[in-house]
Amino acid sequence: xxxxxxxxxxxxxxxxxxxxxxxxxxxxxxxxxxxxxxxxxxxxxxxxxxxxxxxxxxxxxxxxxxxxxxxxxxxxxxxxxxxxxxxxxxxxxxxxxxxxxxxxxxxxxxxxxxxxxxxxxxxxxxxxxxxxxxxxxxxxxxxxxxxxxxxxxxxxxxxxxxxxxxxxxxxxxxxxxxxxxxxxxxxxxxxxxxxxxxxxxxxxxxxxxxxxxxxxxxxxxxxxxxxxxxxxxxxxxxxxxxxxxxxxxxxxxxxxxxxxxxxxxxxxxxxxxxxxxxxxxxxxxxxxxxxxxxxxxxxxxxxxxxxxxxxxxxxxxxxxxxxxxxxxxxxxxxxxxxxxxxxxxxxxxxxxxxxxxxxxxxxxxxxxxxxxxxxxxxxxxxxxxxxxxxxxxxxxxxxxxxxxxxxxxxxxxxxxxxxxxxxxxxxx
RNA sequence: GGCGCUAUCGUCUAGCCUGAUCUAGGACGUCACCCUCUCAAGGUGAAAACACGGGUUUAAAUCCCGUUAGCGCUACCA
Numbered sequence: 305x306x307x308x309x310x311x312x313x314x315x316x317x318x319x320x321x322x323x324x325x326x327x328x329x330x331x332x333x334x335x336x337x338x339x340x341x342x343x344x345x346x347x348x349x350x351x352x353x354x355x356x357x358x359x360x361x362x363x364x365x366x367x368x369x370x371x372x373x374x375x376x377x378x379x380x381x382x383x384x385x386x387x388x389x390x391x392x393x394x395x396x397x398x399x400x401x402x403x404x405x406x407x408x409x410x411x412x413x414x415x416x417x418x419x420x421x422x423x424x425x426x427x428x429x430x431x432x433x434x435x436x437x438x439x440x441x442x443x444x445x446x447x448x449x450x451x452x453x454x455x456x457x458x459x460x461x462x463x464x465x466x467x468x469x470x471x472x473x474x475x476x477x478x479x480x481x482x483x484x485x486x487x488x489x490x491x492x493x494x495x496x497x498x499x500x501x502x503x504x505x506x507x508x509x510x511x512x513x514x515x516x517x518x519x520x521x522x523x524x525x526x527x528x529x530x531x532x533x534x535x536x537x538x539x540x541x542x543x544x545x546x547x548x549x550x551x552x553x554x555x556x557x558x559x560x561x562x563x564x565x566x567x568x569x570x571x572x573x574x575x576x577x578x579x580x581x582x583x584x585x586x587x588x589x590x591x592x593x594x595x596x597x598x599x600x601x602x603x604x605x606x607x608x609x610x611x612x613x614x615x616x617x618x619x620x621x622x623x624x625x626x627x628x629x630x631x632x633x634x635x636x637x638x639x640x641x642x643x644x645x646x647x648x649x650x651x652x653x654x655x656x657x658x659x660x661x662x663x664x665x666x667x668x669x670x671x672x673x674x675x676x677x678x679x680x681x682x683x684x685x686x687x688x689x690x691x692x693x694x695x696x697x698x699x700x701x702x703x704x705x706x707x708x709x710x711x712x713x714x715x716x717x718x719x720x721x722x723x724x725x726x727x728x729x730x731x732x
Numbered sequence: 733g734g735c736g737c738u739a740u741c742g743u744c745u746a747g748c749c750u751g752a753u754c755u756a757g758g759a760c761g762u763c764a765c766c767c768u769c770u771c772a773a774g775g776u777g778a779a780a781a782c783a784c785g786g787g788u789u790u791a792a793a794u795c796c797c798g799u800u801a802g803c804g805c806u807a808c809c810a
Contacts, residue, residue, distance in 0.1 A: 313810050348809060401808090408808050425737070434735060434806080442808040449810045473736055473805035496738080497803075505803070534759095535744070542746035543758045562745080564738050565803070572744065572760040582773085617773045628772095680769095695769040707771035 306338025308464050310364075310371070311453070313345040314356035317514035318363050320568065321468065321498045321506045324532045328495055329466045330369045331533065331556040338463070342371035343456060346379045347446045363515045367525050368549070376460070378452045385447035385455050388485065389440055397484045398440060406443030411451075413437050414480055422472070423464070423493035423558045430476035438477055450474065454481040457490055466493045466558070469565070470505075493558050496536045497565045506568065513568070522596050522622025524584075527577040535566040546579060574620040581616060589616060596622040601633050610717045614709050632717060637704040637726060644730065647697040656694050657701075657731055659683055661724060670720040677712040701730035 310326040312318065333340035342364070346352040364370060378385075389409050392398035401410045415433040422428050440451035447455070457465060472494045482489040500510035512518070518528055526549070533552050534545060537560055547555070581589065593612050594600070600608040611632060612625065619625055631637060647653060663683050670676055680698075684691045699711050702723060708714055715723050 311810095315810070345810065351809075403808085405808065410808095428736075431735070436806085439808045444808080446808085448808065453810090468804095469737070470804055471810090474810095476736090477805095494737085499803090501743085503802075531744095538745055540746080541758085545744090545759060566745090567743060569743050569760070575760055578773090615772095618771080690769090692769045699770065705771090709770095709772075711769060 306333060306336040306463050307341065307461050308333045308338065308466055309341045309343050309457070309460065309462055310369075311343040311345050311456075311467075312360050313348060313351075314353060314360060315348055315351035316356060317516065318356075318360050319506060319513045320515060320518070320528075320532060321513075323363070323367065323369075323515055323528075324498055324535060325466070325468055325495060326364060326369050327367075327529060327532055328537070328556075328561070331552055332464065332466060332558060333372075334553040335556045339372045340369075341373055341376070341460065343376040343460070344378065345449065345452065346377055347449065347452050349444065349446060352379075359516065366519065367515075367529060376456065378447070378456065381452075381456070382445065382447070384459065385452055386441065386445065388455050389447070389451065392440070392484060395484075401437075401439070403443075408439045408443045409441035410437040411440050411481065411484065413477070414483075416480075418476070418479075420475060420479055420489075420492065422475075423491055424496075424561045425472070425494060425563060428472060428475070430473075432476055432480060435477060438481075440481070450478055450481065454478050454485075454487075458482070458485070458487045462490050464491045464493060464558075466495065469494045469497050493561070496562050498532075498535055499565045499567045501567055501569065503565075503567055505565075510568075520623070522624070523573070523577050524580045524592070527573065527580040530580075531573045531576050535568070536562045538562070546576070546583075578617075578620045581619065586613070593622050593625070597625070601626065603632075607717060607719070610713075614713050614717060618709060631703040631705065631708075636729075637702070639700070639704055639730065643700065647700055648731065650697075653697060654731055656683075656687055656689065657697065657727060659687060660694060660698065661727055664720070664724060667720065670716050670718070670723060673712045673716045676715050680712070697730075698727065701727045 308329040310322075310329050312322050312326075330340050332338075344357055344360070346357065361375075389398060392411065393400065393409060396412075398409050398411045401408045413432055413435045417429075417431045417433070419427050419429040438450060439448050441447055456462075475492055475494075479489050497505055500506050500513070502510075506513050512521075529549065530545075530547055530552070533547065533556075537556070539547075539555050540560070584592075590609065590612065603611065611629065615625055615629055618628060626633065660680065660683050663679055664676075667675060667679055680694065681691050684694050687694075695711050696706070699708055699714075700706060702708075702711075702714065702718065718726075
């Protein structure tokens with residue numbers, strides 16, 4: 305049975321590169337009806353923290369990339385690494401290396417030219433005569449990455465090691481370790497790296513690449529997963545790009561993974577997210593944006609519902625709501641004095657606005673969008689002006705901006721009282 | 733430096749294995765037009781790529797070699 309693992313080290317924030325690796329492992333496991341396990345590689349005593357480990361667990365849970373069975377921690381398996389290292393020393397394939405730092409165990413690197421077959425890169429050639437003897441147990445008794453990785457992948461019956469391309473040069477060392485132990489190495493698949501928008505490998509200086517940052521911006525997990533799945537992997541034909549998790553699982557194949565690195569493109573992710581926002585059911589949309597804003601930004605439920613539906617086609621992520629609709633949450637609109645003057649000094653504009661105010665006051669409420677529009681257009685007709693002559697200054701009076709969603713929908717969200725008081729204050 | 737990996741529109745990619753169907757397809761982004769109270773959304777259309785140089789072949793984006801560039805490894809980090 306296929307068994308794969310995601311093996312992050314809790315020494316930093318889990319970023320989208322790590323998520324992508326986890327996702328590909330997960331997709332492969334589900335596609336093959338195999339197992340996906342999680343192993344925390346916390347052998348760096350200096351840099352590993354429980355906080356980072358927690359972030360990994362929580363992020364994977366949020367995305368639904370949950371492991372099958374127990375979660376392993378290398379720091380709890382030290383005896384196993386030591387036992388196997390001792391075997392190697394006994395067989396003369398490794399030796400104690402005493403230095404000022406203490407005693408480490410080094411593996412005697414065999415000298416050979418060979419190759420391994422990668423599921424993505426095909427044949428990868430190597431020459432271990434160029435390699436130094438490898439430390440497998442550090443002087444603090446902890447295993448090094450290579451040693452813990454090999455021992456665990458063997459002990460846990462991992463059949464396929466699917467990891468980042470940056471490990472491709474490490475693989476020959478690990479293969480030598482398997483051979484020394486007399487173990488059969490797993491199959492390897494080295495995924496192309498995800499790069500920042502400047503084409504260099506993802507790092508802190510690319511800004512918000514931690515998964516937590518995407519959650520905070522209000523991306524849908526489905527969109528994120530869909531986007532990441534398509535970075536470095538494509539479906540034959542390649543014309544469709546919106547896939548559910550079930551479809552991704554069904555279509556996934558390591559054979560179709562690309563060999564070259566892929567730049568992370570935020571604009572495309574945002575586009576994909578907006579597609580999901582439009583395609584999920586209204587009920588689902590309401591529930592999820594509600595989860596994102598538990599306090600509804602202080603609005604009454606009916607108002608909130610109107611507002612978020614009005615912005616549904618306009619926001620790319622949930623956090624876009626407060627950015628775009630700030631005027632719906634403010635008590636008082638700040639106007640640019642020059643802009644305000646320009647509107648008010650337009651011939652007859654004050655009379656027009658007053659005429660509108662007078663008619664508006666007659667409307668019982670601003671609940672009905674159609675009624676507001678009809679009333680406003682009638683006012684314009686009576687004044688003998690085009691509707692937009694009045695619409696533009698009204699928009700500015702209500703929002704302090706020259707762009708917004710449809711004016712009448714917006715008025716309905718804001719309510720009669722707010723609209724009238726804002727326009728009155730604007731005129732003064 | 734040594735060794736390894738990679739190379740199709742600005743970006744993600746389809747095509748490459750099994751050479752002719754590729755005057756290289758799709759998507760994001762960009763631009764134009766339509767719709768329209770502005771902006772989005774939506775619709776229509778446009779510009780935009782086989783890194784370079786050699787081979788092999790009747791024929792190369794596709795196979796081979798080299799060059800260039802980028803990245804990785806070369807830690808008692810993972």
